[in-house]
Amino acid sequence: MSxxxxxxxxxxxSRWARWQDWIAITRLDRPIGSYLLLGPTLWALWIAGSGKxxxxxxxxxxxxxxxMRSAGCIINxxxxxKVDGYVKRTADRPLATGRMTSKQALTGFAVLxxxxxxxxxxxxxxxxxxxxxxxxxxxxxxxMKRYTHLPQVFLGAAYSCAIxxxxxxxxxxxxxxxxxxxxxxxxxxxxxxxxxxxxxRDDDLKIGIKSTAVLFAELDLAMIGLLQGITLxxxxxxxxxxxxxxxxxVGLLCGALFFASQLWQxxxxxxxxxxxxxxxxxxxxLIIWAGLVGHYLLHPA
Numbered sequence: 001m002s003x004x005x006x007x008x009x010x011x012x013x014s015r016w017a018r019w020q021d022w023i024a025i026t027r028l029d030r031p032i033g034s035y036l037l038l039g040p041t042l043w044a045l046w047i048a049g050s051g052k053x054x055x056x057x058x059x060x061x062x063x064x065x066x067x068m069r070s071a072g073c074i075i076n077x078x079x080x081x082k083v084d085g086y087v088k089r090t091a092d093r094p095l096a097t098g099r100m101t102s103k104q105a106l107t108g109f110a111v112l113x114x115x116x117x118x119x120x121x122x123x124x125x126x127x128x129x130x131x132x133x134x135x136x137x138x139x140x141x142x143x144m145k146r147y148t149h150l151p152q153v154f155l156g157a158a159y160s161c162a163i164x165x166x167x168x169x170x171x172x173x174x175x176x177x178x179x180x181x182x183x184x185x186x187x188x189x190x191x192x193x194x195x196x197x198x199x200x201r202d203d204d205l206k207i208g209i210k211s212t213a214v215l216f217a218e219l220d221l222a223m224i225g226l227l228q229g230i231t232l233x234x235x236x237x238x239x240x241x242x243x244x245x246x247x248x249x250v251g252l253l254c255g256a257l258f259f260a261s262q263l264w265q266x267x268x269x270x271x272x273x274x275x276x277x278x279x280x281x282x283x284x285x286l287i288i289w290a291g292l293v294g295h296y297l298l299h300p301a
Contacts (some may be wrong), residue, residue, distance in 0.1 A: 021094040025077055025105060026070035026112075032279050034069045036192070037159055039285015040185040041065055043292060044166035044178065047242065051296025057169050060119045061162065067119070071112035072138050072158070078105050079142035087203040123169040130168055134161035149215035152197065156189035177238050184234035191227040192281035194220060195266060198274040221263060228259040235288060244295045251291020255284050 023029050041061050045053040077084065077095045084096035094100035113135060120131045137158035144151035160182045167178045190212060197204070197213035204214055216223045232252065239248050262277045 021100050022108065025074055025094050025100065025108070027073045028070065031066075032282055033073070034066045035282035036189075036285060037065045037069050037162065038062065039282060039289055040160065040181065040188075041162040041166055042289045043181055043185075043285075044163040045170060046289065046292045046296060047177065047181070047238075048167045048170035050301035051293075051299075052301060054170060057123070057166070060122055061166060061169070064116050064119050065162065067112050067116040068134075068138060071109050071116065072141070074105050074109040074112070075139055076142040078102060078109070079145075081105075083207055083209060086207050087200050089200055089203075124172055126168040126172055127165050130161065130165045134158065134165065137161060145210050147210070149210040150212060151210065152190040152193040152212045153186070155193055156186035159189045160185040177241050180234045180238040180241070184231045184238070187227045187234070188231040188284065191224045191231070192278055194224055194227075195262070195274045195281070196278040198266070198269060199271050199278070220269070221267065224266075225259075225263055228263075232256055232259070244292070245298055247294025247298065248288075248291040251287050251289075251294065254291075255287045258284050258287060 027033060045058060045061060049057075077093055080090065081095040081102065084090035084093050090096060095102065095105055117131065117135075120128050137154060138161075141151060141154040141158050144154045163181050163185060164174045164178050167174050194212045194216065197211035198220060200209075201211070201213045203209075204211055212223070213220055232255065235252055235255075239252065262280070265277045266274050
């Protein structure tokens with residue numbers, strides 16, 4: 001325990017506990033989701049800016065990623081507040097235990113969304129219009145697990161909105177290659193979030209929560225592999241369309257090997273190995289981004 005934590009626990013225990021709950025519900029102590037969202041955003045900014053993205057936009061989208069990911073976590077916990085207590089991994093979340101009220105959570109969600117929207121206002125009209133669709137998808141996703149076995153598809157659609165938004169902000173246009181990146185990221189998101197859902201599959205089956213992990217059942221590994229394959233194919237098509245050079249394809253090869261290692265890692269379908277594989281997934285986004293950076297360093301616009 002750090003000296004700062006000990007100080008708060010000793011002199012301001014109730015206030016520190018409240019801050020701990022806000023950190024927990026926004027996942028500020030678990031930034032993996034932000035990294036997963038940031039990688040594809042960087043792909044789009046680098047391609048749209050031909051290797052030289054606008055610095056102001058880079059800052060806007062980076063901060064926006066962290067704000068919207070935290071907002072998404074809050075609305076997810078709000079949607080799951082009555083079932084999280086029955087799932088081993090989520091039983092201690094603030095809303096599930098009653099340490100935080102629904103009103104407090106929704107207020108926090110509204111504040112984060114407002115801050116993200118203020119950032120979007122620094123871009124252009126096209127990007128602002130797209131931001132409403134992104135917010136709608138982000139707000140809708142947590143409730144989909146009640147009605148469909150494909151909530152991960154809604155998550156992928158929401159997580160991929162930063163790609164067309166980045167192109168719109170950088171060039172006021174959304175070229176065809178942006179949609180290849182969108183599909184690639186959507187499929188990748190469904191793949192890694194299926195790994196995440198496999199961690200809770202036993203509990204979800206008991207309480208009636210739907211997910212791709214439940215839907216795919218014994219075909220889960222095959223479907224994850226298929227989704228990863230579609231991701232790689234779309235990125236390959238994007239690279240060909242943009243006439244990217246060898247660093248990008250080296251990155252794509254490394255990404256393919258990373259996917260293969262994940263499939264091998266989760267072959268037992270155990271909770272711990274699936275959770276570890278999910279937590280490592282953000283490396284794929286960074287690998288592809290590194291390939292793009294390498295290309296544009298060799299071939300500056």
